Structure formats: structure tokens, C-alpha cells
Amino acid sequence: MHIPDGFLAANTWATAWVISTGTIGYCLKKTAGLLKDRMVPLMGIMSAFIFAAQMINFPVIGGTSGHLLGGVLAAVLLGPYAGAVVLTCVLIFQCLVFQDGGLLALGANILNMAIIGTIGGYVIFNVLHKIFGNKKGLQIGAAVAAWFSVVIAASFCALELAFSGTSPLGIVLPAMAGIHALIGIGEATITVAVLSFIQKVRPDLIYGFAGESNKA
Amino acid sequence: MNRKDIVMGLIIAVIVAFFLSPLASSWPDGLEKVARDHGFMVKGEQGSVFKSPIPDYIFPGLKNEKMATAISGLLGTLVIFGIGYGLASLLKKNKD
Numbered sequence: 001m002h003i004p005d006g007f008l009a010a011n012t013w014a015t016a017w018v019i020s021t022g023t024i025g026y027c028l029k030k031t032a033g034l035l036k037d038r039m040v041p042l043m044g045i046m047s048a049f050i051f052a053a054q055m056i057n058f059p060v061i062g063g064t065s066g067h068l069l070g071g072v073l074a075a076v077l078l079g080p081y082a083g084a085v086v087l088t089c090v091l092i093f094q095c096l097v098f099q100d101g102g103l104l105a106l107g108a109n110i111l112n113m114a115i116i117g118t119i120g121g122y123v124i125f126n127v128l129h130k131i132f133g134n135k136k137g138l139q140i141g142a143a144v145a146a147w148f149s150v151v152i153a154a155s156f157c158a159l160e161l162a163f164s165g166t167s168p169l170g171i172v173l174p175a176m177a178g179i180h181a182l183i184g185i186g187e188a189t190i191t192v193a194v195l196s197f198i199q200k201v202r203p204d205l206i207y208g209f210a211g212e213s214n215k216a
Numbered sequence: 217m218n219r220k221d222i223v224m225g226l227i228i229a230v231i232v233a234f235f236l237s238p239l240a241s242s243w244p245d246g247l248e249k250v251a252r253d254h255g256f257m258v259k260g261e262q263g264s265v266f267k268s269p270i271p272d273y274i275f276p277g278l279k280n281e282k283m284a285t286a287i288s289g290l291l292g293t294l295v296i297f298g299i300g301y302g303l304a305s306l307l308k309k310n311k312d
Contacts, residue, residue, distance in 0.1 A: 004260035032307040045225035047300025052233035065241035099271040
């Protein structure tokens with residue numbers, strides 16, 4: 001759902017830039033405060049993995065494809081702030097080098113995917129993780145949060161398109177949410193698969209793992 | 217994370233980017249599909265305000281498009297690894 005230039009009106013992309021710049025600035029500050037030694041290389045690995053995984057479009061129904069967003073995956077491993085920073089790096093890189101998402105629309109893409117999708121997704125994950133407990137909670141929380149992260153990010157994208165006068169809200173919101181409800185199933189599947197693997201081989205790398213020494 | 221973990225993680229990312237990216241579906245993504253169905257795709261086709269060096273993940277100058285995608289994936293993965301690692305190191309340094 002990388003928005004290209006031309007879809008958004010100036011008032012919309014400019015507003016999104018202001019919100020994104022402020023929020024990511026705050027996330028950078030928080031990340032610097034919370035960053036543990038072991039998270040430093042993990043931020044590199046997660047940037048690389050999410051970039052790579054976002055290249056893999058999988059087919060969904062009706063001639064449409066989707067790819068991993070990775071926001072919940074990054075946030076569960078790195079925490080919401082560092083997760084948002086990683087997603088932002090990937091989005092800037094994709095925009096500048098690969099023309100994936102517009103430059104004017106970059107602020108909106110950061111808002112939808114790195115902020116709403118990642119931090120919003122983490123909030124959902126955190127609630128469910130607490131309700132269901134450690135092991136089961138990680139998988140249930142990650143699955144549900146991953147699905148919602150994609151649907152909510154897509155809905156924000158639809159709102160921006162509607163604010164811009166590009167497409168009426170009554171049309172673009174159900175269309176975007178509907179198609180991303182399907183893509184979200186892929187997001188949930190991949191997120192849980194990767195997290196289950198990490199839970200097995202290196203559970204200490206999971207940020208949200210209650211009781212672990214790397215909680216902060 | 218020790219050196220072995222880092223190398224393992226990077227190898228997994230590179231395998232995804234190099235070997236799987238040429239197999240990715242070329243169908244339009246969710247937003248593109250909605251834009252086409254509801255008639256606003258043209259708005260996004262007026263050209264961007266700038267030209268990026270490797271548009272659409274196709275490395276320029278290569279005849280084989282699948283190989284051009286794989287190379288872009290490989291290079292991109294290594295560079296973004298460096299950016300993520302570098303930024304994290306900077307943030308860590310600032311704190312200490």
C-alpha cells in the first residue's frame with residue numbers, strides 16, 4: 001500500500017509529513033534511551049529482512065497481490081519505537097532508491113505503515129499478550145495484531161485518499177479494508193511463522209517476552 | 217547477538233531477497249487494484265517529482281528481468297542492513 005505521488009492532495013501529504021516527522025523524532029529519542037547492545041545488530045537484521053520480505057508479493061484473490069508489512073514483527077522483536085524506526089528506514093530507502101512510494105507521499109506512507117501499522121499493531125499485541133500469557137499470547141497476539149495492523153494501515157490510507165478528494169470515503173474505505181483483510185491473513189501467517197521460529201531458537205531476542213532481561 | 221547470529225540472520229534475508237523476489241507475484245497490490253477498479257490510477261501515473269536510480273526493483277543494464285530483480289534485492293538487502301545497523305549504532309553512541 002505504498003502511496004505513489006499524485007494520489008494525495010497537498011494539504012493531506014503535508015499534514016502527514018508533519019505528524020510523521022514529529023512522531024518518528026520522538027521514536028528515535030525513545031529508541032536511543034531503550035536500546036540494548038544486542039538490539040543494535042538486530043535492528044540491521046530486521047531492516048534487511050523486512051526490506052527483503054516486502055519484495056515478495058504473494059497472490060490473493062481476484063488478481064491482486066500483497067506483501068508483508070512487517071510492522072508487528074519488528075515491534076514484537078524490537079519494541080514499538082525501534083520497530084517504527086526500522087520500518088521508516090525501509091520506507092525511505094524504498095522510496096529514494098526504488099521509486100516504491102512517492103516522495104511527497106512518503107510522510108503518509110510512514111504514518112500509515114511505520115506509525116499506525118507498527119505502533120498501533122504493537123498496542124494490540126501487547127493487550128493480547130497480557131491476556132493470554134507468554135507462550136500462547138505471543139502467537140495469538142502476533143496473529144491478531146498483524147491482521148489488524150494491515151487493515152488499519154489500509155484504512156488510514158483510504159482516509160487520506162478521501163481527504164484528498166481522490167475517491168469518496170464510502171467507496172475507497174470498504175475497498176481498501178476489504179482487500180487488506182485478505183492480505184492481512186498472509187501478514188498474520190508470516191508474522192507468526194517467523195516469531196515461532198525465533199521463539200524456538202532465540203527466545204531472548206523477543207522484546208515483548210515478559211520476564212526476560214531484555215524487557216526494557 | 218553474536219557474529220554467528222548476525223551472519224545467519226543476514227543469510228536468511230539475502231535468500232529471501234535474491235532467490236524468492238524473482239518468483240514474486242506481479243499482480244497489482246491492494247492499493248493499485250483499488251485505484252484501477254475505482255478509476256484513480258491515472259493520478260499516480262503523472263510521474264514522480266524525482267527519478268530514483270533503480271525504479272521498480274529492476275537493476276538497470278541487465279537483459280534478464282528476473283536477474284535484475286534478484287540483484288536489486290541482494291544489493292538492497294545488504295545496504296539497508298548497513299543503514300539499520302549504522303543508525304542503531306549511532307543512537308546507542310548518543311546515549312552512552
